[in-house]
Amino acid sequence: MSDAPTLLVMKFGGTNMGDARAIRHSASLAGRSVREGVRVVVVVSAMAGVTNQLLRLADAAQTGDIAAANDEIAAMRTRHFTAAQELGAAPDSDAVREIREMHETLRQAVYGVYLLRELTPRSRDLIVAFGERLSAPLMTLALEQSGVRAHHVTGGEAGIVTDTHFGNARPLPSAYARIKDRLSGLLNAGVTPVVAGFMGETEQGALTTLGRGGTDFSATIIGKALGATEVWAWKDVDGVMSADPRVVKDARNIEILSYGEVMELAYFGAKVLHPLAVTPLQESGIPLRVKSAADPDFPGTLVQADPHDDARHPVKAVTAIRNVSIINVTGAGVLGVPEVVASLFSAIARENITLLMVSQSSSMSNVSLAVQSVYAERTVSALRAAVSGELKVEEQPGVAVLAIVGSGMRGQKGVAAKLFGALAGDDVNILMISQGSSELNISVAVEDAQVEHATRAVHGAFALQEVASGV
Incomplete structure (x- = not known):
């Protein structure tokens, strides 16, 4: 081990702020x-x-309800001022002045949306990022009141330079050297940097956001740039759980997960981490630890390069995404025509819609695509525009995707049989089935109304309440 000073990147989520x-x-x-x-x-x-x-007030401004937008801004201003005051800020302090100025800038941005009646992805990013920009001075204030020298910066000021994909931006390769250059100076001076997460900026200086949950992503980007010892994601749970504890009462903490496993869990609905959070860490092998702010001495879940498999228990967790729609494309024109399938995926890509599952049945002349229901209307419109009139494109709403995840499933016989047996035994109808070539997950689409008891049945069938914490 190097004798260099230990460096941790600590991310604090909304509940902890x-x-x-x-x-x-x-x-x-x-x-x-x-x-x-x-x-x-x-x-x-x-x-x-x-x-x-912030999303609500932006939408209110776009529809012309500026009074509702201003009411939301006033309530936010009161909340942030109250927090600053309770953290010890004087009325004429820099922190209070900065919070006041940011709310005024927010009000002007929202008024611009109201005047134009137009909310572009770029202006939405500008507005929604005010949440993190306003919380960073509060954390700096709390650190300084406890005797820790601190200085806050936005994601862009920290060096997170991104592409121009507003709402779902990705860091550019040049970001890492820039972050190291900008934050190392503060660290070397004995100052703790406080970075407003969830955001970056383009090379032209326009603010971008990294997608919902993007503060995790910010932390791991910074962790890679600085060669951190570990990245700690402080949450209001003990770590990554074997299932949603609100659904499965005996869900347990998982001690160790691989990068691949945690990405699958995040992708299939586990809300513990941003789906791309571990990608910056993979190349350098930096571990990520999910820790509980309520029990800081509990080790939580360690996410690392190597899986920690137990042949007797190949599945580590069961998770689910609700509010899903299946989009069915049917007709003889689908049968054996590669161009048709290519046109479907091209249309989806142009709309930047994430596919949760894909299934094709040649004999049925059918392609089924699972998407989140919020994107269903856009998906149907895009597909109808992309295919000939002889093909039918229809939405089947009220669906959920349930997935089991574990690297131990690779090459293990009987896992799928146990999954399907558990669902059949609980009288759950399966609408679609998919397994990735990596064999890290098996996912099924079921009726949304059945997903909670399906989750409990699968969790019990694989005895996850016993093995998730290494019992």
């Missing part, structure tokens, strides 16, 4: 490591609920 008390506690977790001689970079989410509030 929810009010002054939560922010003070989060700052104490970072401060504890700083006082132990660890160099720390803090990455923060918006205060709980603020991102949704």
